[in-house]
Amino acid sequence: MEMRGCKGGRIDGLIRYLEGGVSPFHTVDMAAEEFAQAGYRELELSGSWMLERGRGYYVRAYGSSLFAFRVNPGFGRLQGFRVAAAHTDWPCLRVKAAPDMAQGAYAKLNVEIYGGPILNTWLDRPLSAAGRVTLSGEDCFSPVTRLVDFKRPVCTVPNLAIHMNRDVNKGIELNRQKDMAPLVGRILEEGSGGRDGFVRALAAEAGAAPEEILYFELSLYNCDRPELFGLDREFLSSPRLDNLTSVKACVDGLLEGDSREIGVDMAVLFDHEEVGSRTKQGAGSVLLPIVMEKICRSFGYSDEDCLNSRLRSFLLSVDVAHGLHPNQPEKSDVTNPVFLGDGVAIKTESCQKYATDGEAIGVIREICRANGIPCRIFAGRSDVTGGSTLGSIASSFTVMDTVDLGVPILAMHSARETMAAADQEALAGLLAAYYRMSGERRR
Numbered sequence: 004m005e006m007r008g009c010k011g012g013r014i015d016g017l018i019r020y021l022e023g024g025v026s027p028f029h030t031v032d033m034a035a036e037e038f039a040q041a042g043y044r045e046l047e048l049s050g051s052w053m054l055e056r057g058r059g060y061y062v063r064a065y066g067s068s069l070f071a072f073r074v075n076p077g078f079g080r081l082q083g084f085r086v087a088a089a090h091t092d093w094p095c096l097r098v099k100a101a102p103d104m105a106q107g108a109y110a111k112l113n114v115e116i117y118g119g120p121i122l123n124t125w126l127d128r129p130l131s132a133a134g135r136v137t138l139s140g141e142d143c144f145s146p147v148t149r150l151v152d153f154k155r156p157v158c159t160v161p162n163l164a165i166h167m168n169r170d171v172n173k174g175i176e177l178n179r180q181k182d183m184a185p186l187v188g189r190i191l192e193e194g195s196g197g198r199d200g201f202v203r204a205l206a207a208e209a210g211a212a213p214e215e216i217l218y219f220e221l222s223l224y225n226c227d228r229p230e231l232f233g234l235d236r237e238f239l240s241s242p243r244l245d246n247l248t249s250v251k252a253c254v255d256g257l258l259e260g261d262s263r264e265i266g267v268d269m270a271v272l273f274d275h276e277e278v279g280s281r282t283k284q285g286a287g288s289v290l291l292p293i294v295m296e297k298i299c300r301s302f303g304y305s306d307e308d309c310l311n312s313r314l315r316s317f318l319l320s321v322d323v324a325h326g327l328h329p330n331q332p333e334k335s336d337v338t339n340p341v342f343l344g345d346g347v348a349i350k351t352e353s354c355q356k357y358a359t360d361g362e363a364i365g366v367i368r369e370i371c372r373a374n375g376i377p378c379r380i381f382a383g384r385s386d387v388t389g390g391s392t393l394g395s396i397a398s399s400f401t402v403m404d405t406v407d408l409g410v411p412i413l414a415m416h417s418a419r420e421t422m423a424a425a426d427q428e429a430l431a432g433l434l435a436a437y438y439r440m441s442g443e444r445r446r
């Protein structure tokens with residue numbers, strides 16, 4: 004197998020995101036920083052935008068979503084947008100308010116389950132905590148927010164010894180409240196890290212007094228490092244492949260595919276895909292059409308121009324796909340399986356869990372063919388209910404041609420997932436070509 008992915012900077016860049024994207028807020032921050040360094044200017048979401056052709060911009064929305072776009076030099080009336088979207092969130096444990104609990108000499112954390120993780124893969128991991136803390140500010144309506152990352156293992160959810168459950172290898176059901184509470188410390192004496200020990204440690208991380216904290220949104224994340232493995236190091240095992248592979252490919256693609264003359268090229272990072280997307284910062288938000296309209300308005304285009312521009316636009320919904328499992332091949336479709344290393348998976352489902360339609364697939368396959376990018380059509384087994392993603396939700400009201408695609412992985416929603424390193428090259432290459440290639444969508 005060719006090793007492009009391992010030798011170039013592509014996989015290093017991905018690993019940097021996998022290590023740094025420890026909460027949706029941190030992922031947005033990292034991407035914003037990369038766009039800023041590339042000369043993109045930051046805009047305020049509710050500001051009046053005076054945009055210039057030939058420039059790039061980015062705008063953060065609610066801390067965990069981001070829109071980055073480049074207005075190409077010849078952007079004119081009725082020209083479409085090329086958009087690619089990925090999600091910043093991943094299934095995990097989230098720390099609840101007043102999280103400190105005691106069990107004898109042990110300090111534990113009260114957590115809830117975010118999205119659909121494979122719970123048993125979260126046991127016995129070195130877990131850290133990262134996210135956003137809201138602090139008192141000068142104006143009640145503008146509290147101060149601060150990102151925090153403990154950056155070191157602070158807790159673990161221990162398994163029960165096999166001696167205490169001899170049937171464990173027959174499979175067990177973990178209770179989301181009782182069995183997933185992490186061990187975070189020892190209570191040495193009353194008042195020394197007992198009932199509020201975690202909150203006090205969090206305040207110290209945030210550089211604030213505990214009483215200044217109005218609220219916090221913290222993900223527990225797996226501190227395991229990403230590792231290349233395989234006889235030729237052709238695979239990458241890492242936490243958070245879903246969906247930082249796609250986030251990084253969207254960022255790289257937009258920054259690299261910068262030679263198109265017309266239209267607007269945009270990368271969007273949405274939060275809340277793992278819980279259904281129907282939030283103000285999720286793909287079910289009207290924010291994408293609002294941002295597109297603000298861009299058109301900034302150039303003085305009329306209502307109808309804005310609508311027509313949108314109707315000529317194209318959306319890639321970029322998210323991971325299910326690769327064929329080496330020990331459970333019967334779980335994949337009989338004629339449309341995708342193996343790790345096959346390149347980009349174009350996801351199809353006639354009941355529209357994936358938004359992909361025939362014309363839109365045609366567009367993407369032609370781009371792949373013209374640029375020598377490996378890709379394969381994915382379909383699920385008819386008797387297995389697959390997942391869905393943000394594509395169908397966003398395309399229903401943005402009304403854009405949409406394709407769902409992404410790299411194939413194993414063990415989706417495990418605390419560690421596996422992909423082929425070379426597939427990141429294919430995905431980022433496709434995104435760059437998508438933004439770069441000439442041609443217009445008409446309907």
Ligand SMILES: [Zn+2]
Nearest residue numbers: 245246322323
């Ligand atoms: Zn995903």
